[in-house]
Amino acid sequence: xxxxxxxxxxxxxxxxxxxxxxxxxxxxxxxxxxxxxxxxxxxxxxxxxxxxxxxxxxxxxxxxxxxxxxxxxxxxxxxxxxxxxxxxxxxxxxxxxxxxxxxxxxxxxxxxxxxxxxxxxxxxxxxxxxxxxxxxxxxxxxxxxxxxxxxxxxxxxxxxxxxxxxxxxxxxxxxxxxxxxxxxxxxxxxxxxxxxxxxxxxxxxxxxxxxxxxxxxxxxxxxx
Amino acid sequence: xxxxxxxxxxxxxxxxxxxxxxxxxxxxxxxxxxxxxxxxxxxxxxxxxxxxxxxxxxxxxxxxxxxxxxxxxxxxxxxxxxxxxxxxxxxxxxxxxxxxxxxxxxxxxxxxxxxxxxxxxxxxxxxxxxxxxxxxxxxxxxxxxxxxxxxxxxxxxxxxxxxxxxxxxxxxxxxxxxxxxxxxxxxxxxxxxxxxxxxxxxxxxxxxxxxxxxxxxxxxxxxxxxxxxxxxxxxxxxxxxxxxxxxxxxxxxxxxxxxxxxxxxxxxxxxxxxxxxxxxxxxxxxxxxx
Numbered sequence: 001x002x003x004x005x006x007x008x009x010x011x012x013x014x015x016x017x018x019x020x021x022x023x024x025x026x027x028x029x030x031x032x033x034x035x036x037x038x039x040x041x042x043x044x045x046x047x048x049x050x051x052x053x054x055x056x057x058x059x060x061x062x063x064x065x066x067x068x069x070x071x072x073x074x075x076x077x078x079x080x081x082x083x084x085x086x087x088x089x090x091x092x093x094x095x096x097x098x099x100x101x102x103x104x105x106x107x108x109x110x111x112x113x114x115x116x117x118x119x120x121x122x123x124x125x126x127x128x129x130x131x132x133x134x135x136x137x138x139x140x141x142x143x144x145x146x147x148x149x150x151x152x153x154x155x156x157x158x159x160x161x162x163x164x165x166x167x168x169x170x171x172x173x174x175x176x177x178x179x180x181x182x183x184x185x186x187x188x189x190x191x192x193x194x195x196x197x198x199x200x201x202x203x204x205x206x207x208x209x210x211x212x213x214x215x216x217x218x219x220x221x222x223x224x
Numbered sequence: 225x226x227x228x229x230x231x232x233x234x235x236x237x238x239x240x241x242x243x244x245x246x247x248x249x250x251x252x253x254x255x256x257x258x259x260x261x262x263x264x265x266x267x268x269x270x271x272x273x274x275x276x277x278x279x280x281x282x283x284x285x286x287x288x289x290x291x292x293x294x295x296x297x298x299x300x301x302x303x304x305x306x307x308x309x310x311x312x313x314x315x316x317x318x319x320x321x322x323x324x325x326x327x328x329x330x331x332x333x334x335x336x337x338x339x340x341x342x343x344x345x346x347x348x349x350x351x352x353x354x355x356x357x358x359x360x361x362x363x364x365x366x367x368x369x370x371x372x373x374x375x376x377x378x379x380x381x382x383x384x385x386x387x388x389x390x391x392x393x394x395x396x397x398x399x400x401x402x403x404x405x406x407x408x409x410x411x412x413x414x415x416x417x418x419x420x421x422x423x424x425x426x427x428x429x430x431x432x433x434x435x436x437x438x439x440x441x442x443x444x445x446x447x448x449x450x451x452x453x454x455x456x457x458x459x460x461x462x463x464x465x466x467x468x469x470x471x472x473x474x475x476x477x478x479x480x481x482x483x484x485x486x487x488x489x490x491x492x493x494x495x496x497x498x499x500x501x502x503x504x505x506x507x508x509x510x511x512x513x514x
Binding site for chain 2: 008011012013014016017019020022023024026027078079080082083086087088089090169171173177180181182183184185186187188204206207208210211214
């Protein structure tokens with residue numbers, strides 16, 4: 001096995017570095033999901049409001065994040081925002097900001113759709129019981145909508161985890177970035193190292209994303 | 225069938241949990257090894273006095289270009305540029321914070337105030353001079369021509385009517401495109417061009433000479449017959465346009481280091497293991513001493 005190149009995965013601190021890189025991907029994805037889902041729920045509820053202006057603003061917000069590619073978004077947030085607003089954050093937190101805004105946009109549409117597909121009779125029954133608007137959402141609509149939106153939410157999470165691989169363009173030390181360092185450092189000695197490093201990264205992403213995807217599928221099946 | 229599927233799901237799910245825990249463990253224990261983002265904070269205070277006051281300098285380097293700027297298997301940043309970066313920080317009396325860049329975002333990183341200085345194999349060109357300020361050069365590069373030892377090509381005249389392999393978009397292609405008597409065979413990547421060359425599809429191959437030196441070392445049947453052809457180009461530190469204070473300081477520093485013969489030392493430590501004995505420091509570094 002001396003020349004196969006698989007050993008570069010375990011030479012020196014390489015394995016630990018790849019894992020540390022993966023951890024950067026995981027926490028950035030997790031934090032942005034938590035923030036994004038909370039903000040997205042609020043936006044989603046607001047999108048069912050009666051105010052036309054509010055709905056229009058939120059609609060524009062959603063379309064902006066749908067249309068702009070994530071690469072461009074990261075670039076904007078990393079290079080332009082700090083200059084404009086004098087934000088003094090590290091690259092990882094700028095990434096969280098960009099991802100959280102993106103998740104909020106996507107999730108707001110999922111929440112809106114779910115809220116609107118809760119049967120009208122439920123809303124009317126709640127109002128008949130004398131619930132206030134906040135109580136109506138808190139106890140009747142959101143819990144029912146949550147079940148409907150769960151599979152879409154999980155699929156969004158898998159997308160966010162995969163998209164962390166773009167973070168290398170804004171100098172975040174995530175798993176792909178570390179992988180490239182390792183490949184180039186060993187390229188002269190082990191030209192086939194690229195296969196092993198990317199193969200390993202493929203397995204890492206698969207192990208993280210597959211259970212989520214299987215979970216979403218089993219929920220959908222149960223709901224049928 | 226369904227049962228088997230469930231078992232697979234459970235196994236992968238368990239693996240995922242283990243993976244998260246293991247990566248968290250390494251993420252918290254060897255944070256320093258992944259240095260590269262800690263320097264990326266925004267600040268427009270880039271003058272020498274402000275750098276000294278804040279106690280660290282933010283240096284943009286490559287992370288994947290051996291032997292100039294790369295990360296070794298121990299996770300340390302090393303290379304010709306990095307060695308210089310450490311010396312600059314030492315002479316400023318401040319700590320160093322690296323920020324990793326690639327070829328495309330070197331200019332943006334400076335202009336958006338993410339780094340104070342770029343030491344990333346930055347070749348001086350007229351176009352780049354308009355967007356950043358270059359200090360005095362610390363390395364020279366030019367086009368070289370490599371050929372088999374059995375049929376060496378030592379002068380440009382010998383190339384007449386022969387097939388020459390180049391990569392698209394390189395300075396080598398630009399230079400030889402102006403010579404009608406050479407037949408160019410163009411490829412998209414380094415890997416392709418070297419494979420084609422090894423298969424005998426051309427009489428010679430032209431590229432940046434420093435790159436060829438390193439390649440020849442691993443391919444002893446070939447030799448860099450023409451070490452330097454065409455105009456010389458220089459690699460310089462770059463600072464944000466208008467940062468006079470740091471620019472002047474860097475110029476003085478490079479003059480001082482040249483007198484000291486620092487770059488020979490740098491060459492011997494970082495480049496020589498890659499280039500081998502055939503190449504002299506004077507092929508890469510500028511005139512040293514007095």
